[in-house]
Amino acid sequence: MTAPAPEQPLIPQPPATVAALRQAAAQIAPAALPAFARELDQAVDQALLGSDLAPLGRFTSHWSVYVQIQRGPGLAARFRELEDLAATGDATTARDAAAELGRILDDARARCPGPAVGDA
Secondary structure (H helix, E strand, O other): OOOOOOOOOOOOOOOEOHHHHHHHHHHHOHHHHHHHHHHHHHHHHHHHHHOOOHHHHHHHHHHHHHHHHHOOHHHHHHHHHHHHHHHHOOHHHHHHHHHHHHHHHHHHHHHOOOEOHHHO
């Protein structure tokens, strides 16, 4: 019996810039674009009010991880399934789902390029 071939990503992982992440989200998860725009606006406002680029770095880091997960249809589907189980399952199921979600997020973070906050 052979192991299944690893899933090929829909697109390459983009650099951690606002423009590249917006384009990637538009390609693989267009329904997420309103959230992307809303969160970008919030990050820009926070950066301006605090004279600090950290909110933009958090924004690009978050969306880099999101894109990393969404690039793989199977992984994205599993992530959504685990989110549902964590929210609606019994305590043991929810705990197991949350642990797997954490592993997926950790792996996605490790595969993402560093933030580039100057693109905002």
